[in-house]
Amino acid sequence: MQRIILDVDSAGDDILAVLFAAAHPDLRLEGVTTTTGAAGPIKQVTDVVLNTLSLAGKDDVPVHAGAWRPIVGNSKQDMLAPVHFEKRLTARFGERLKAFNPPAPEPKRKATPGHAVDFIIDTVRSAPGEITLITTGPTTNAALAFLQEPKLPSLLKNMLVLGGNFSTPGNMTPLSEYNIWADPEAARIVLNAEVDKILVPLDVCEDNRVADSMLTRDDLADMEAAAADSTNPVVEMISEVFPIYIDIWREFFGLVGFPMDDVITVALAVDPGLVEASAPLFADVVLERGVARGQVVAYRGHQILPGGGPKTTCIATGLDGRRFLDMFKTTMARYGRPAA
Numbered sequence: 001m002q003r004i005i006l007d008v009d010s011a012g013d014d015i016l017a018v019l020f021a022a023a024h025p026d027l028r029l030e031g032v033t034t035t036t037g038a039a040g041p042i043k044q045v046t047d048v049v050l051n052t053l054s055l056a057g058k059d060d061v062p063v064h065a066g067a068w069r070p071i072v073g074n075s076k077q078d079m080l081a082p083v084h085f086e087k088r089l090t091a092r093f094g095e096r097l098k099a100f101n102p103p104a105p106e107p108k109r110k111a112t113p114g115h116a117v118d119f120i121i122d123t124v125r126s127a128p129g130e131i132t133l134i135t136t137g138p139t140t141n142a143a144l145a146f147l148q149e150p151k152l153p154s155l156l157k158n159m160l161v162l163g164g165n166f167s168t169p170g171n172m173t174p175l176s177e178y179n180i181w182a183d184p185e186a187a188r189i190v191l192n193a194e195v196d197k198i199l200v201p202l203d204v205c206e207d208n209r210v211a212d213s214m215l216t217r218d219d220l221a222d223m224e225a226a227a228a229d230s231t232n233p234v235v236e237m238i239s240e241v242f243p244i245y246i247d248i249w250r251e252f253f254g255l256v257g258f259p260m261d262d263v264i265t266v267a268l269a270v271d272p273g274l275v276e277a278s279a280p281l282f283a284d285v286v287l288e289r290g291v292a293r294g295q296v297v298a299y300r301g302h303q304i305l306p307g308g309g310p311k312t313t314c315i316a317t318g319l320d321g322r323r324f325l326d327m328f329k330t331t332m333a334r335y336g337r338p339a340a
Contacts, residue, residue: 001026001027001028002026002028002132002269002270003028003030003127003131003132004021004028004029004030004131004132004133004134004266004269005030005031005032005119005120005123005124005131005132005134006018006021006029006031006032006033006134006136006266007032007033007034007035007066007120007133007134007135007136007137007139007141007142008032008033008034008035008045008049008136008137008262009034009035009036009037009038009039009045009136009137009138009179010034010037010038010039010044010045010046010048010049011037011038011039011101011137011262012100012101012245012258013136013259013260013261013262013263014039014048014049014262015048015052016238016260016262016263016328017136017260017262017265017266018032018049018052018053018056019052019055019056019331019332019335020263020266020267020328020331020332021134021266022053022056022058022061023056023234023332023334023335024270024331024334025334026270027266027269027270029058029061030062030123030131031061031062031063031064031112031119031123032053032062032063032064033063033064033065033066033116033141034046034049034063034064034065034066034111034116035066035067035116035137035138035140035141036067036068036069036070036138037137037138037178037179037182038137038178038182039101040101041068042065042066042067042068043065044103044104045065046063046065046111047104047105047106047107048104050063050107050108050109050110050111051104051105051107054107054108054109055233055234055237056234056335057335059108059109062112062119063111063112064111064112064114064115064116064118064119065116066115066116066140066144067116067117067138067140067141067144069140070138070183070185070186071140071143071183071185072183072184072185073182073183074181074182074293079182081172086100086101089248092251092252093247093248096244096247097244099240099241099242099243099244100244100245100248116141117141117144117145117148120133120142120145120152121145121149121152124155124156125149125152125155128155129155129156129157130157131155131156131157132156132157132158132159132160132269133156133159133160134160134265134266134269135161135162135163135179135190136162136179136262136265136266137162137179137182138179138180138182138183138186138187139161139163139179139180139183139186139187139189139190140183140186142159142186142189143183143185143186143187143189143190144186146189146190146193147189153193153194153195154194154195156195158195158196158198159190159193159195159196159197159198160197160198160200160266160268160269161190161191161197161198161199161200161265162179162200162205162262162264162265163177163179163180163187163199163200163201163296164177164179164180164199164202164283165177165201165202165203165296166201166203166296166298166315167203167207168201168202168203168206168207169202170202170294170295171202172294173291173292173293173294173295174291175286175291175292175294175295176286176291176292176293176294176295177201177202177296180285180294180295180296181293181294182294184285184286184287184294185287187285187294187296188284188285191283191284191285191296191313192284192309192310193310193312194310194312195312196312196314197312197313197314198268198277198313198314198315199283199296199313199314199315199316200261200268200275200316201296201315202261203316203317204264204275204316204317204318204319205259205260205261205264205319206253206255206261208255208256210319210321211255211256211257211321212321212322212325213259213264213319213321213322213324213325214249214255214256214257214258214259214260214321215242215245215246215257215258215259215260215325216246216256216257216258217243217246219257219329220239220242220243220246222329223238223239223329223332223333226329226333226336227333227336230336230337230338232332232333232335232336232337233335234335235332235333235335235336238332242258245258260328263328264319264324267324267327267328268316270327273320274319274320274323274324274327275316275317275318275319275320276316276317276318276319277314277315277316277317278298278300278314278315278317279314280311280312280313280314281298281299281300281311281313281314281315282298282299282308282309282310282311282313283296283297283298283299283313283315284296284297284299284307284309285297298313298315
């Protein structure tokens with residue numbers, strides 16, 4: 001049983017990641033922590049998690065609100081880019097966009113008292129060497145926890161971090177991926193930390209070369225068929241909400257389906273063999289303003305100028321997409337209940 005803390009920003013695939021983490025029999029979800037990111041302000045992010053766990057029948061899982069802004073951040077105009085992006089999508093998809101990141105209804109329970117950073121520190125301290133910290137949004141909470149408790153990296157079992165891009169173009173600039181770009185200062189702290197980690201970049205999630213890991217309408221039909229003889233509220237929600245996500249990533253981004261970056265990252269806590277990965281290396285982050293801000297730089301090969309740091313990051317370079325997608329579908333089927 002792998003004990004995990006899941007740190008999210010509640011974008012579309014974060015919802016699926018929470019559902020996966022809450023249902024997989026080999027995972028023990030100690031709690032979910034939230035940070036401002038792609039889905040909007042911290043209340044929206046936190047309410048989405050609370051509603052998702054209620055749907056999953058997991059209202060006993062603690063949910064702690066965390067960082068409401070990045071450590072430093074980018075310009076206000078740039079930080080609002082995802083909002084303007086949604087306006088572009090509205091012009092293109094119209095009424096179909098209503099299911100895409102809608103305002104979360106008021107949840108039936110409130111977030112657990114206490115800040116996410118304190119929850120991370122206290123949970124890891126109480127179980128040294130047992131907790132895997134998984135970040136699927138900006139790494140602000142993890143970085144603040146490391147700054148507040150410098151011993152924390154040595155107390156973690158390991159980390160799984162979604163972010164970065166190497167061979168695949170970035171989605172914020174050609175050189176940078178959103179999670180790292182949104183808080184590069186935090187990402188540098190995390191990647192420089194002395195804790196073993198797997199970094200999951202866009203290369204193994206959002207590239208048509210890994211198409212068999214993406215959610216398609218055929219996959220939705222398969223899940224619906226598997227749930228035909230039962231009541232499965234989770235599959236019903238996915239079938240209702242996620243067609244627009246599939247359409248956006250197919251029609252706007254040119255991918256064959258909806259990439260499930262966040263779920264892939266969580267699945268590595270169950271089976272790290274799902275990915276091929278580099279040997280442990282030092283990875284750093286560009287902080288300077290401009291097109292390279294948020295770029296992850298992997299120290300490979302031999303360089304004349306000195307530099308580098310702890311070799312604690314394994315970068316995922318390949319993915320067994322079919323095995324991953326089968327694992328996802330099987331886990332969602334666990335939410336089925338016998339039909340009345």
